[in-house]
Amino acid sequence: MKALRFHAAGDLRIEDVAEPAEPGPDQVVISNRFAGICGTDLHEYAYGPVFVPTEPHPFTGATAPQILGHEFGGVVTAVGRNVTHCQPGDRVSIQPLLMPRVGDYYAERGLFHLSSQLTLVGLGWHSGGMAEGALVNDYNVQVVPEALTDRQAALIEPTAVAVYSCDRGGVSAGNSVLVTGAGPIGILALMAARAAGATQLFISDVNATRLKLAEAAVPGVIPINPVEQNVGDTIRDATEGHVGCDVAIECAGNEHALKTGLDAVRKQGVIVQTGLHPGENPLNWFDVTFKDVDVRGSWAYPTHYWPRVARLIESGQIPAENIVTRTVTLDDAVTRGFDALMDPAGGQLKILIDLESAA
Template identity: 65%
Template sequence: MKALRFHAAKKLLVEDIDNPTEPAADEVVIENRFTGICGTDLHEYAYGPIFVPKEPHPFTGAHGPQVLGHEFGGVVRKVGREVKHVREGDRVSVQPFITPRGGDYYTDRGNFQLSDMMALAGLSWISGGMAEKALLKGYNVYAVPEELADEDAALVEPTAVAVYACDRGGVKQGDSVLVTGAGPIGLLTLLAARAAGAVQLFVSDPNSTRLKIAKSIIADLVTINPKEESVGDVVRAATEGGVGCDVALECVGNTQALQACVDAVRKRGIVVQVGLHPGEAPINWFNVVYKDIDLRGSWAYPGQIWPRVMRLIASGQIPARKVVTKIVSLDEVITEGFDALLDPAGKHLKILIDLNR
């Protein structure tokens, strides 16, 4: 079968590899349909290996070369005898965490993303979404509602990141919310905040093209270019009493963006760090203390969130497909997908791979 595999930084190859093995009792084989290119995939391509194991993964044994892709969905083609919740022919969305079951403090409590043994399909597992087929654990796949299109099934994963970030921020009806970063996760976070009841939305990004796209998706969104105006000043001027927003979510992994969140949030507000910083990020700790701010991390999502996120997309409350700006084939994904997303001009947000093209 055809697959895109990571070999080293700047070395991705579309190759012919073996089809998945027959599934074990607790496994399934799916025919992949659509797969999203994530920022994590871009980082592996540009600077990796980062999450792709250099040595065999302690739980899965996986290591490079690695089939990429952890945002995907498809159709079940083979089912292990112990898997009862899906059948051959079911359309599914993939929750990509693969962890030991039993004996781990966090996985025993359903927090698979927090386990030190956590692996991820498309990064540290034998299979990934950027291939024609994938071998997965049964618990990785969720049958999708009829209202959910195949493209939507590949968008559940990034949308889950956004929904969980809003959960961590306690976003509620009537809130004012700032998101720094108008990339795919930032825009999905804005949509998730709106679905949670936020009525006043701000987004900050130095890329004017992305700000225009964001405005086209959410008409009443206040867009801010931090190169031209102070994020905090704009937010305070527009919020009740001039105090700042209730919740600020940093979706870039950028020091200036985090500093802007701390500045823009009101006293006793909440700042959620969603984007991954490459290193230490200094902030004004006097403001954190003086303003009585809650500063929280948001790492991925709990696996149990999948049905809820699918319902939010299927109902139209989170129109996730609006962040998709391009669909490419596997053969053209390196130049038309990865390189296009790394272009500093930033003309695209989310690019999907159509495995049937």
């Protein structure tokens, strides 16, 4: 079968690889349908290996070259003898987190996403979503509602990141929320905040094209370009009592964006750090103390979020498909997918790979 494999920074190859093996007792074989290109995949392409192991992973044994793709779904084609929650023909979404289920402090407490041995299908596993098929563990497979489309099934993973960021921020009815970074996760965070009841939404980004995409995807959001406006002042002018927003969710992984969130949030507000920062980030801790704010991390998502997020997408409360700006074939995934998303002009937002068009 065809697969897109990461070999090294700048070296992605469409290759013929072996079909998925017969499933073990607790495994499932998937015929992949759609896979999303994530910012993490772009980082591997540009700077990797970052998360892709260069030595056998201590839990999975996987190493480069790696089939990429951790945002995907498809149709079950075979199941192991112990698998009872799905069967061949079921349409599914892949929850890609991999970790020991026992013998791990966090996993044994249901906090699977915090396991010290955590890796992902498509980053540290022998299979990934950017291939015609995949072999995964049973706990990675979630049957989706009948009304959910195959494209939407591939968007559950990034949407779960956004929903968790809003949960970490305690976003609730009537809140005002700033999201910094108008990428896919940032725009999904806006949608998740609105679904949670937020009534005033702000998005900041230095890329004017991305701001327009955010406005199109989330009607009513207030766009702010920090090159042209002071984000904190703009938000204070627009919020009740001129105090700032209730919650700031940082989705850019940018030093200036985090500082902007601290400036824009009201006293006793909440700052949620969702984007991954490349290094240390000095923050004005006097302001953190003086404003009595909470600064919280948001790492991935609890694995039990899948049914909840699927319902949010299926119901239309989170129209996740609005972030998709292009669909490509596997053969075109590098040139029309990865390279297009690396373009500084930012003309594309989320690109899906159609695996049924791979042949």
